[in-house]
Structures are given as C-alpha cells and as structure tokens.
Amino acid sequence: MTLETPTRVSVVVPTRDRPALLREALASIRALEGPDLTFETLVADNGRDGETQRVAAAFGARWIRVARPGASAARNAGLAAATAEFVTFLDDDDVWLAGHIRPQIALLRARPDFAAAVGQVQRTDADLQPFGNRWPEAAPTSGNLVPVLFGTFLQIGALVARTTVRETVGWFAEELISSEDWDWQLRLAIRHRVGFVPQLCVYFRQRRATDDDALRWQRWPYVRRVFLRNLRRAGKRRPSLPFLGRTYLRLCGEGYGWFLNSAAEHARGGERNAARQELGRAVRVSPLHAAHDLLRPSVFRSVAGVVIAGR
Numbered sequence: 001m002t003l004e005t006p007t008r009v010s011v012v013v014p015t016r017d018r019p020a021l022l023r024e025a026l027a028s029i030r031a032l033e034g035p036d037l038t039f040e041t042l043v044a045d046n047g048r049d050g051e052t053q054r055v056a057a058a059f060g061a062r063w064i065r066v067a068r069p070g071a072s073a074a075r076n077a078g079l080a081a082a083t084a085e086f087v088t089f090l091d092d093d094d095v096w097l098a099g100h101i102r103p104q105i106a107l108l109r110a111r112p113d114f115a116a117a118v119g120q121v122q123r124t125d126a127d128l129q130p131f132g133n134r135w136p137e138a139a140p141t142s143g144n145l146v147p148v149l150f151g152t153f154l155q156i157g158a159l160v161a162r163t164t165v166r167e168t169v170g171w172f173a174e175e176l177i178s179s180e181d182w183d184w185q186l187r188l189a190i191r192h193r194v195g196f197v198p199q200l201c202v203y204f205r206q207r208r209a210t211d212d213d214a215l216r217w218q219r220w221p222y223v224r225r226v227f228l229r230n231l232r233r234a235g236k237r238r239p240s241l242p243f244l245g246r247t248y249l250r251l252c253g254e255g256y257g258w259f260l261n262s263a264a265e266h267a268r269g270g271e272r273n274a275a276r277q278e279l280g281r282a283v284r285v286s287p288l289h290a291a292h293d294l295l296r297p298s299v300f301r302s303v304a305g306v307v308i309a310g311r
Contacts, residue, residue, distance in 0.1 A: 007105055008085060010040045010163060012078030014071045015092035017047035019055045026059040028095035037101065040084050044074035072172035072180040079166055087163045089156045089181075093205045095128065096157065100201035104160035107195045114143055115168075115192030116161035118154060119201035126205060134200050143193025147239045149186050150227070151247045156181040157202035165192065178219030179226040186230040190237055213262055213274070217281055220255055227251060249288070256286035264299050267306040276307040 041061035263278035293300035
C-alpha cells in the first residue's frame with residue numbers, strides 16, 4: 001500500500017523589514033502542513049533588514065531578494081518562482097488559520113472549471129484580536145465572483161489559485177501603490193470562474209485609524225483607478241449599472257469612513273490641525289456622505305465642532 005502524494009502549494013510572502021511579523025506569518029503556514037499538504041514558501045524581500053533572510057531560513061522558506069520597491073514587485077518575484085500546482089499569498093503582517101487551504105483545494109479538485117477559490121477574512125487589531133464580521137458572508141456558487149469583488153476588498157491571503165493563472169491573468173501591476181491585490185483578483189474573476197468556501201481562513205491585521213495618514217491619502221486615488229479600469233475590462237461580465245452605482249457609492253463611503261475615523265481620533269487627542277486635515281480629506285473623498293452627516297447628529301458634526309468652533 002502506498003501513501004497518496006501530498007498536494008504541494010506555493011506560498012508567496014511579500015515582506016519589507018518586519019522580521020518579527022514575518023515570523024508569525026511563516027509559523028501560521030507551517031502549522032497547516034501535514035501528510036496531505038506541503039508548502040513551497042517563497043519569501044520575496046524588498047527590504048534591507050538582514051534578519052528577514054534568517055527568519056525565512058528558520059522556517060525552511062526560499063528567500064528571494066527583490067530589487068524593485070513595492071508589494072507588487074515582491075509578489076511578482078514570488079509568483080514567477082512558484083513551481084507547485086497551486087499558488088497562494090500571505091502578507092507578512094497577517095496569519096493563516098487552521099481552516100485555510102484544504103477546503104479551497106477540495107473545491108478546485110471537484111470543479112476543474114474553477115481557476116481559483118476564496119475563503120473568508122477576519123479583521124483584527126495589532127494583537128490579532130478579532131473585531132467586526134468575517135467577509136464575504138456569502139458568494140455565488142456559479143463561479144462568477146465579479147460582483148462580489150467589485151463590492152469588497154477581498155484580502156488576497158484567503159485565495160488559492162491554480163498556478164497556471166499567471167499565464168492568463170498576468171502579473172501584479174507595479175505602477176499601483178495601492179489596491180494592486182484587489183486589481184489582480186478582479187482581473188482573475190473577470191477572466192475565470194472563481195469558487196467560494198464559507199470558511200474563515202485568514203486574520204487580517206488593521207492599522208490604527210491615525211496610522212499613516214499621508215500614505216492613506218496618497219493611496220486613495222488608486223482605489224478609484226482600480227475600480228474604474230476593471231469596469232472597462234469587465235465587458236460582458238460587467239454587473240448592471242444600478243449595482244455598480246450603489247457599489248461605487250459604498251466604496252466612496254468606506255474611504256470617507258477611513259478619513260473620518262482618523263479625524264475623530266485626532267480630535268479626541270486634542271490634535272485639531274490633524275483632525276481638520278483628515279476631516280477635509282473625508283469631504284473630498286465623498287461630499288455626498290459628508291452632506292448627509294452634516295444634517296444629522298453624527299461623528300462628522302462632532303468632529304466639525306471641534307476643528308471649526310474649537311469645542
């Protein structure tokens with residue numbers, strides 16, 4: 001009697017100067033290995049911290065030096081090096097959970113017409129304490145995930161794809177400094193059928209509302225850019241215009257919320273100038289949401305009272 005050959009999966013882990021977080025991420029990958037499942041772990045590093053290579057070696061991962069900056073360049077280097085039948089991704093500050101990988105592979109084995117499968121994501125704070133609901137709560141079983149992906153930022157750590165998709169979907173867009181993983185997944189869903197398993201797969205660390213204000217503002221135009229250019233790409237798979245209108249409004253509302261929450265945190269800390277700046281950014285992202293909130297008791301009105309009237 002012979003044992004069945006284990007499924008081999010390539011895991012691309014982009015990283016930049018965060019060896020402590022990388023250690024947690026790699027440990028979560030190794031925790032999923034078993035007689036039926038092994039990983040080719042590819043740590044794509046475009047940082048300068050020498051500890052990163054030592055952490056990769058400690059977990060039996062292949063370390064890939066990436067000269068170009070950005071997460072897209074790192075993911076592309078790892079994707080190009082992948083040799084397994086399946087490929088997946090894990091950002092260096094996130095962790096996988098016990099229910100990941102195997103359900104997606106089972107679905108892909110059962111549905112050869114599916115090019116990839118996704119699971120559910122859970123937001124956490126910096127200490128990996130969960131908050132909010134897992135997402136997506138549900139998705140079509142037909143393999144048409146285009147509407148789902150237009151409507152949500154699905155964290156790429158929950159996806160397992162056939163490695164052959166790199167020949168049809170192509171590479172991550174290195175000119176994008178934000179939402180490049182969303183862009184790649186949209187292109188994947190437009191080109192192929194993508195399955196869904198209602199299984200919690202990844203803990204997705206969130207920054208505090210006031211972290212990286214300038215970077216968040218720099219990234220916001222790319223969110224719109226990815227939405228609009230994939231709208232053009234979608235062709236016959238494009239959702240209805242009413243759906244897209246509602247989705248785009250919700251997307252702007254989410255961006256509005258990022259800057260409003262940051263403004264509120266700065267206001268609570270007595271940082272009026274920073275609160276004023278973030279409140280102005282919230283208005284610029286979605287004047288419609290700002291006007292709506294101005295007409296009723298809301299966080300917007302409370303923060304406006306602090307930054308304008310000094311209350």
